[in-house]
Amino acid sequence: MNRRARFNKKNNSTFALNINSMTDMFTIMLVFLLQTYSTNSYEIVPKMGLRMPTSVSEKSPEEAPMVSLSKDALFLNDKNLATLNNFNIPSELLDQGEIIKPLLAGLQAIKEVKKDKEEIILQIDKDCPYPKMKQILSTASLAGFIKVRLATIASN
Helix, strand or coil: CCHHHHHHHHCCCCCCCCHHHHHHHHHHHHHHHHHHCCCCCCCCCCCCCCCCCEECCCCCCCCCCEEEECCCEEEECCEEEEECECCECCHHHEECCCEEHHHHHHHHHHHHHCCCCCEEEEEECCCCCHHHHHHHHHHHHHHCCCEEEECCEECC
């Protein structure tokens, strides 16, 4: 008999499977998967050309009207309110230099339908100058939206 055959003959025994250890392992895996699974049904999709800032916040967004500002456009939800040139809002769309007329009208229409809503979500390009963001905040405040959330990309 050759060596290999003798070796297999000696070790031809079955081993017992430890079910307790496997049960513990599967329990740990199940708990991990349940903790990392997101049940949030509301998803925020950035507009084309919008480079959003990053954040480490883990709080899930709630559904609210969304204002998106990129270098090229201003949106309320999916409606394009204005075409911009490097964040510059055309002067004919401004009232007193601070209030954006089409945004105010759109937010007021939403407020009429959902009177209890006080919150909006802002999707703003990370290169947006503060005075432009202030115009949006002033307009939202005038329309009755006093709570503002900034949409960001989650970073690890």
